[in-house]
Amino acid sequence: MGHNGFPGLQGRVIIVSGAGGGGIGTAVTRMVAEAGATVVAVSRSKENLGTHIEPLAAEGLPVIAVAADASTDDGIATVLAHARRAEGELYGLVNVAGGAAPATWMPATRVTRTDWRALFAQNLETMFFMSQAVAAELTTHRLPGSIVSISSISGMNTAPFHIAYGTAKAALVAATRTLAVELAQYDIRVNAIAPGVTETPASRAYVGEDPERDRRAIAMGRRGRPREQAGAVLFLLSELAGYITGQTLLVDGGLNLKWTHLGADHTSLFLEDDAFRAAITH
Structure with missing residues (x-):
């Protein structure tokens, strides 16, 4: 993309x-x-910051690594203190913190109160209280802004055997809409993206390589890449999206478009007549 900047x-x-x-x-x-x-790049893990963020700063990019726990008031205060000291005016927030460990997958009948609360704290509370703090800072100083959060395709449709995560990500979408209405008068936009299956270290814990499966499941035939999710976030942060607020953009390669009875060629698995299948696909 180069260093020539993006609108706004x-x-x-x-x-x-x-x-x-x-x-x-x-x-x-x-x-x-x-x-x-x-x-201002925030992570609970100093080790992760060392591995993934400090090299960006070493390349000369304007990145400040901050070790803080975004799920606590103290962590949020630390983040805001760093943002105030940074060069430039506070404008944006991207809520990526969240996710779910493989052990959180289970039937709805087995989910405990502790499981439920942990996933809501991790995926919904972190997003809300960080957004609240940034919105308060922006409104106090009468600054415009843009907040973008990461939901999930699991929050847009169903999440079988992952009900707490899916419901928390759906709640994030609802919070995005309501925040958008309240903050619009201050020229602060609030949006989200809902990634489909994306190749990340976190997803590798339970999603392996299987190109044939990807062709069957995803209209574009492959999993997404982190850069492709980041592109949608950058768009929503920027002034290119200056009249967009309260929206959640699916970034899923068309995963949501494929019914479960569609095969790799997007035709119904229930069609037994290959001549008919050939006729309708050509």
Whole structure:
């Protein structure tokens, strides 16, 4: 993308919460910094920051690594303190912090109160209270802004055997819409993206390589890349999306478009007549 900047991001400070995992958050950090903004890159893990964020700063990108837990008030205060000291004016927030460990997959009948609360804290509370703090800072200083959060395709449709995660990600979409209405008068836009299956270190824990499966399941025939999620985030942060608020953009390669009874060629698995199948696909 180069260092010529992206509409409206030069000289602005953008916080990326959950920046250090080497997946979507890290890709967002790089792309936003390349677009001309100063990025306050937040992760609970100093080790992750060392592995994934410090090399970006070493390349000369305007990235500030901050070790803080975005799920606590103290962590949020630390992040805001760094944002105030950064060069430029606070403008944006990207809520990437969230996710779910493989052990969180289970039938709805087995989910405990502890499981449920942990996934809501990780995926919904972190997004809301970080957004609240950034919105308060922006409105106090009468600054415009843009907040983008990461939901999931699991929050847009169904999430069998992952009900707490899917419901938390759906709640994030609802919070995005309501925040958008309340903050519009202050020229602060609030949007989200809902990634489909994306090749990240986190997803590798339970999604292996299987090109044939990807062709069957996803209209575009492959999983997404972190950069492709970051591109949608950058668009929503920027002034190119200046009249868009309260929206959640599916970035899923058409995964949501394929019914479960569609095969690799997008025709129904129930069609037994190959001549008919050939006739309708050519």
